[in-house]
Amino acid sequence: MSGLLPDATRMGAVHLTVADLERSLDWYRGPIGLRVHARDGGTARLGAGGEDLLVLRELPGAPPADGHTGLFHFALLLPSRPDLARWLAHAARNRVPLTGLSDHWVSEAIYLRDPDHHGIEIYADRPRQLWEGRVREGMTTLPLDTNDLLGELADPEAPFEGLPAGTTIGHVHLRVADIPETIRFYRDGLGFELVAALGSQAAFLSAGGYHHHFAGNTWESAGAAFAPDGSATLERMTVLVPDGGALDAVEARLGGERTPDGLALRDPSGNPVLVATAA
Numbered sequence: 001m002s003g004l005l006p007d008a009t010r011m012g013a014v015h016l017t018v019a020d021l022e023r024s025l026d027w028y029r030g031p032i033g034l035r036v037h038a039r040d041g042g043t044a045r046l047g048a049g050g051e052d053l054l055v056l057r058e059l060p061g062a063p064p065a066d067g068h069t070g071l072f073h074f075a076l077l078l079p080s081r082p083d084l085a086r087w088l089a090h091a092a093r094n095r096v097p098l099t100g101l102s103d104h105w106v107s108e109a110i111y112l113r114d115p116d117h118h119g120i121e122i123y124a125d126r127p128r129q130l131w132e133g134r135v136r137e138g139m140t141t142l143p144l145d146t147n148d149l150l151g152e153l154a155d156p157e158a159p160f161e162g163l164p165a166g167t168t169i170g171h172v173h174l175r176v177a178d179i180p181e182t183i184r185f186y187r188d189g190l191g192f193e194l195v196a197a198l199g200s201q202a203a204f205l206s207a208g209g210y211h212h213h214f215a216g217n218t219w220e221s222a223g224a225a226f227a228p229d230g231s232a233t234l235e236r237m238t239v240l241v242p243d244g245g246a247l248d249a250v251e252a253r254l255g256g257e258r259t260p261d262g263l264a265l266r267d268p269s270g271n272p273v274l275v276a277t278a279a
Contacts (some may be wrong), residue, residue, distance in 0.1 A: 004191030004253075005239075006246050007208030011169040012238030012276060013045075013052045014074040018116050019232050021058035027114055028054065031096040032076075032122075033087065033162040048167035051279065057235065064117035065227030069175045069269040071234040072217060073111065073119030076163065077170025083163075084108060084124040085152040090160035101144035106131045106211040108144055116232035123170065125211075135211045136196045139204070171206075172237040174271050176216035177224060179203050181268040186214055189254040190239065190265075190275070213239075216269075226270030236264070236272040243277060250275050 018024040021042055028034045034046040034054065042058035053076065065071075078084050088110060091098065099119075100111035109123035131138055150156055176182045179200050186192050192205035195212055204212035227233040241247055247263055250256075256265040262276030 004249065005193075005207040006242050008242040008278075009192075009207035009213070009246070010240050010278070011172055011213050012240040012274075012278075013055050014071075014169060014172060014237050015055040015057065015235035016071070016116070016118055017059045017062055017232050017235055018056050018114075018118075019059065019062040020115070021056060023115055024056050024058075028056075029162075031091070031094065031112075032120070033090070033160065035162060048163045049165050050167075053167065053169055055235075059230060059232065062116070062230055062232040065231040065233035066117055068224050068227040068231070068233070069177055069271060070227045071118055071237075072173040072175045072215075073121045074172050074237070075109075075121035075123055075170045077168050078122065078124045079164055079166040081108070081124045081149070082152040083167075084110070084122065085149050085156075086158070086160060087122055087163070088146065089150060089153060089156040089158075093157070093160075101146060103140075103142040103144045105138045105140050105142075106135060108149060110144070118232070119173075121173070125170075131211060132209055135204075139196060139211060169238075171213050171215065173215040173217070174234075174237070174267075174269070175224070176218060176267070176269040176271070178268065179216065179218060182216040185254075185267045186216070190250060190273075191253070234271065236274045238262075238274045238276055240276055240278040247275060247277055 037045045037047050044056050045052040047053040098112050102109045107123045107125045109121050183203050186205050187194050195204045195206050197203045202217040204215045206213045256263045262274050265273045
């Protein structure tokens with residue numbers, strides 16, 4: 001079975017643990033440009049003024065979860081290419097450390113890591129009509145043409161006012177222990193469609209014809225276990241389905257635990273997944 005999730009399925013908030021909440025809030029508000037929507041003690045909810053995109057929970061002194069399955073990166077999808085150019089100009093002016101700049105044909109992407117080594121992608125899609133139905137053969141990784149991207153801006157020195165309204169979680173990319181098991185869980189169980197697989201190294205899956213809502217890779221974690229308790233790690237990623245019927249169907253296929261927030265699952269690599277209905 002494949003492609004069982006409704007086309008309107010999308011990604012929701014990513015929940016992370018961090019070693020120092022104040023440090024993380026300074027970083028996500030400054031270099032990244034998110035806003036704090038709410039804070040309750042050691043937990044903070046952030047976004048771009050709409051729904052929550054990121055939830056941070058403090059575990060004082062928690063070490064990074066390097067070398068384990070877990071988060072590779074979460075991806076903030078900006079509404080337009082000029083929005084991505086504005087973020088890049090801000091990063092250049094403020095010397096924000098980056099880990100990569102890539103042209104994936106379907107999208108243009110900028111990569112970096114937070115103080116707890118959580119990976120982040122900030123990206124903008126190319127027009128869907130250019131790549132829809134051709135992702136399998138077209139998605140690639142080439143150097144990003146930063147000069148062309150910054151050419152979108154009339155004034156590269158204009159003040160950066162944070163990530164724009166309409167920013168969403170476009171996809172989540174996890175480190176996994178085994179690609180065939182990951183495909184069986186996310187395709188045959190959860191119900192995404194397999195878009196592309198790179199042998200035993202990576203898989204990309206989505207709903208509704210998107211280039212990918214979820215990806216898994218083994219490049220940095222083959223055979224590793226999920227990060228131990230007390231680490232700064234992924235608490236859960238969220239898959240939002242449009243209605244209760246879709247949620248019930250996932251439960252029928254995979255089981256899991258019903259919670260007030262939705263259906264709590266763990267994939268074969270121990271990565272925590274929440275399937276919930278969109279508000």
